[in-house]
Amino acid sequence: MKIFALSGSIFVCGAIVLNPASAHEYTAGMKAKKYAEVESAVNTKLLADPHYAPALITKAELILIDGNEKRLDDAAKYAETCIAQHPDNSECYDVMGSVLGTKAMRGGIMSAMGYVGKIRDSFQKAVELDPKNYAARSHLLTFYLQAPGFVGGDKGKAQALIVETSKINPVAASLLQATANLSEDKFAEAENLASAAKVSDADRLIDQQRAILTNLGHAYIAQKKFADSDRIFRDLIKRYPESPDGYFGLGKSLLIQGKQKDAIASLDAALEIEENARTYYRLGQCWQQLQDKAKAINAYEKALTARQQLNSQTKTEIQDQLKSLRT
Numbered sequence: 001m002k003i004f005a006l007s008g009s010i011f012v013c014g015a016i017v018l019n020p021a022s023a024h025e026y027t028a029g030m031k032a033k034k035y036a037e038v039e040s041a042v043n044t045k046l047l048a049d050p051h052y053a054p055a056l057i058t059k060a061e062l063i064l065i066d067g068n069e070k071r072l073d074d075a076a077k078y079a080e081t082c083i084a085q086h087p088d089n090s091e092c093y094d095v096m097g098s099v100l101g102t103k104a105m106r107g108g109i110m111s112a113m114g115y116v117g118k119i120r121d122s123f124q125k126a127v128e129l130d131p132k133n134y135a136a137r138s139h140l141l142t143f144y145l146q147a148p149g150f151v152g153g154d155k156g157k158a159q160a161l162i163v164e165t166s167k168i169n170p171v172a173a174s175l176l177q178a179t180a181n182l183s184e185d186k187f188a189e190a191e192n193l194a195s196a197a198k199v200s201d202a203d204r205l206i207d208q209q210r211a212i213l214t215n216l217g218h219a220y221i222a223q224k225k226f227a228d229s230d231r232i233f234r235d236l237i238k239r240y241p242e243s244p245d246g247y248f249g250l251g252k253s254l255l256i257q258g259k260q261k262d263a264i265a266s267l268d269a270a271l272e273i274e275e276n277a278r279t280y281y282r283l284g285q286c287w288q289q290l291q292d293k294a295k296a297i298n299a300y301e302k303a304l305t306a307r308q309q310l311n312s313q314t315k316t317e318i319q320d321q322l323k324s325l326r327t
Contacts, residue, residue, distance in 0.1 A: 073103075097119050117151065134169070144161065171198060181193065217233045237250065247267070248279050251267035296321075
C-alpha cells in the first residue's frame, strides 16, 4: 500500500495493482514473478524498439517492484516515453500515476504536493481512455477517498465512480465498494463484498480481489484483531496458493502474536514463492526473538539486498540489529 503524508493528512494512492488491462507477452512472466527473465526480455526489446509500449510499461513496473528509489526517475522516463509515443494507451497513464505516487511517498510532504495533481490526472486519463482498465479505476477511487479535498479528494466522486463502474462491470464495482468500505474501517462490509466477488482472469480482477483482502488482513493486524487477520490470510492461501501474500501476512500476524515457530513456517513458504526484503526482515525478527543469532543475521543480511527494497528507516533498524547481533 502506498501511503503519502500531505499537510497533516494521510492518503493512500492505491494498493498499487500492477496488472495490465490487456495481456501481452510479458504478462505470464510477471505473474509467475520471473522478474529477471522478464527484465532481460524487456531490455532486449527496448534496444530493438525503444518505443514499444508493453516493454516500456513493464520496465516501469519492474522498477516499482524492485523498490529502489534511486531508479524511480528512470521509471518516470519510461512512463513519459510511453505517453509521448502512445497518447491513447491507458496503461501508460496508469503506470505513470503509480510511479509518481511512489515518488511522492518517498519524497515527503513537499514532494507529494508537487506530484499530487499529476497523479490524479494520470489515473483519470487512464480511466477515460479505457473504461475497462479496472486497476486504474481502483487507483483513482483510492485517490478520491484518501486525498485531502484541496488537492482533489472527493468522496462524492468516489461514489460516482463506483456507480459508473457498476454499469460496465458489477463485479468490479463491488470490489471498488469494498475498497471504499475498507477506507472507512467498515471491515465486515469490505470482507463480505471482496470475498463474494466472482472474479475471473478475463476481467483482470483477480489481483484486485487479492489486494483488497491482503489490505484487510493487515488492517486487522493493526487493530490487533489477530483471529480475523489469521482467518483472512488463511483464506488468501486457499484462494491464491501461488501468491506469497497470504503466507507473508499470516507469518507477520503470528510473529506479532509471539508464535515465532509457526511464523517461520509461513514466512519460509512465502520465500519459496518469491524472495523479497520484507519477508526476510520478518524472518530475521523471528530468529532474533528465538535467540538464534546466526539465522537472524543471515535473514537480515538478505533483507538488505533482496528485491523490493525496504524504506530507509527499516534499513537503518536492520543495520542496528546486525551490529547488536555481531557484538
